[in-house]
Amino acid sequence: MPCPFLGSLNQAFVKNYGATLMKQYGNYCPIISRGFRSLGNDETKCPFIQQNSIISEAPKEMTEDIAEPATPYHYENFFHDQINAKKRDYSYRVFRKVSRLAADGVYPKALEGPENRRVTVWCANDYLGTSRHPTVQDAAVNAIKSYGTGAGGTRNIAGNSQMTEKLEGEIAKLHKKPAALIFSSCFVANDATLSTLAKILPDCIVYSDAGNHASMIQGIRNSRAPKHIFRHNDPNHLRKLLADSPKGVPKLVVFETVHSMSGAICPLEEMCNIAHDYGALTFVDEVHAVGLYGKHGAGIGEERGLQDKLDIVSGTLGKAYGNVGGYIAGSSLLVDTIRSLAPGFIFTTALPPPVLAGSLAAIRLLASEEGRNLRAKHQAIVRYLKLSLLVAGLPQLPSVSHIVPVPIKGADKVALVAESLMKRGHYVQAINYPTVARGDERLRFAPGPYHTPEMIDNLITALIESFHENNIRFSEFMINGTCRECSMEYKVDIGYEEPLKYPMQVA
Incomplete structure (x- = not known):
């Protein structure tokens, strides 16, 4: 049944001005006006649609695939189950409320818990106490x-601040490289550099140590480059893998x-x-060597006279240097390439002025005679x-570095x-999965120059x-004061002096 009003108008006119006509005269139409008042009731349906069943309802084929309203996913239940699984296998991490003290005479102690009970800290990576050195603090x-x-x-x-350029220049000088680049953390430095480098080098193959840190593993994964994993610190396995590799393609070890x-x-x-x-x-x-080894604290490479064999070296400002941030050092072109292409560098806020100044002071401090005394x-x-x-018969993993792991x-x-050690006034964090493999749990001690023999x-008494x-x-490793394996008598006699006393003023 055509509308008598619209039917009397030119079709082109209706097409061009239909919306305006509807808005202006719609309320005068008995059909449309009822539809506005009671939308959805059958009585308001247009007579034309009611009399033409072909368009009054959709065919069955069109309605079969209409989905029912989706049931919302229970996100909180999922998160709850994940946390419960971590708690059941004792890998759930509980962060201790520990505030490390920096004042002379109380370091390396900290305030723990709501009662602010004093405990001795044994697991911080501020290995040399640089974070509280007056020279670093003043800077x-x-x-x-x-x-x-x-x-x-x-x-x-x-x-690009002048302090940023000074710090990068100091890092490059430390590692005897033409250039260096600083990042917000060494995790970011490793991830950004490896993911970028292995991605842009054509057909690059990566050879990764099985014991590598998660930051390097993440960077290699993000590059999507083919990789081979060699046994931890096993040069023979590395050689075998490289010997089987194609010639003439870029490779990263x-x-x-x-x-x-x-x-x-x-x-x-x-x-190398x-x-x-x-x-x-x-x-x-x-990362765990800079500041601690070598004449100037450049790491194992400097200590062994091998700095020229390290094509790219990564380090941290957040451990022995007592600040925060990470870096790489290498050739000028390589560093410029990472600076220009790595999203992890390009899109990250720069290190703030106090960190730049503190890190620069710390590197210079540990490169000096005072740094050598601290080491x-x-x-x-x-x-x-x-x-x-060893004398107490307590277990320890063989370590030739400053890290002392006690397996439990x-x-x-x-x-x-x-927890028992904490009750006795000693803070050391339990190390478990995923930091180490299941079954390789341990306590990781990192004593520093401001811990004393007393x-x-x-600590030994508390451990026992x-x-x-x-x-x-x-x-028990000791029998009657001698080693049970070789009968060698152990005498714990070291040339330990009192920690350095900071001068009131440092030039």
Whole structure:
């Protein structure tokens, strides 16, 4: 049934001005006006549609695929199950409320829990206490007063500060490289560099140590480059894999000098030589070595006179240097390539002025004679802890570095011992999956130059009590004061001096 009003008008006119006519005269139409008042009732249907069933309802074929309203996913239930699974296998992490103290005479103690109970910290990676050195503190405070607390954005947008360039120049000088590039963390430095480099090098193949840190693993995965994993610190396995690789394609060999969880040090020269024999670049992580080894604190590469064999070295400003941030050092063109192409660098806010100034002061400090004295005291106290564990018959993994791992199998057991130690005034974090493999749980001690032999003696007593309290057996390595394996008598006698006293003013 055609509309008598619209039917009397020109069709072109209706087509062009239908919306305007509907808006202006719609209320006068008995059919449309009823539809506006009671939309959806059958009585308001247009007579034309009612009389033509072909368009009054959709065919069955058109309605069969109409989906029912989706049931919402229970996100919170999923998260709840994930956390419960972590708690059931004792791998759930509980962050201790620990505020490390920096004042002279109380470091390396901290305030723990709501009661602010004083405990001795044994697991911080501020290995040499640089974070609380007055030279480093003063540099950071002065930078805040001069330049504020924040960087204001990425280096591309907010600008490249002079302190940034000074710090990169100092890092390059430390590692004897033409250039360096700083990042917000060494995780980002490793991830951004490896993912970018392995992605842009045509047909690049990566050879990765099985013990590599998660940051390097993540970077290699993100590159999507083909990879081969060689056994931890095994140069023979590396050689075999490289010998089977195609000739004439880019290759990256990626490994650490000091392993963070075992304290092992890699056969650096042999691994670099093998990599170079097969035309590969070496990417060497010195995160747990910078500041701690070598005449100027450049790491294992400097200590062994092998800095020229490290094509790309990565390090951190957040451990021995007592600040935060990471870096790489290498050739000028390589560093410029990462600077220009790595999203992890390009789109990240720059390090703030106090961190830049504090890091620059820390690198210079640890490259000086005072830094060499700190390293000597550090190594002395590490030896004292290792020998004390041995004499007490307590377990320890073989470590030739400053990291002292005490194995306690079982995530539940290692957590209980850590809790027992905390009750006795000693803070050390339990290490479990995914930081280490299941079954390789441990306590990881990192004594520093401001721990004393008396502190270690108290720790050993607390460890023995904690093992007994939690029914954990440990082997006796000593029989009548001598080693049960070789009958050598152990004398714990080291040349330990009191920690350095900071001068009131530093030039």
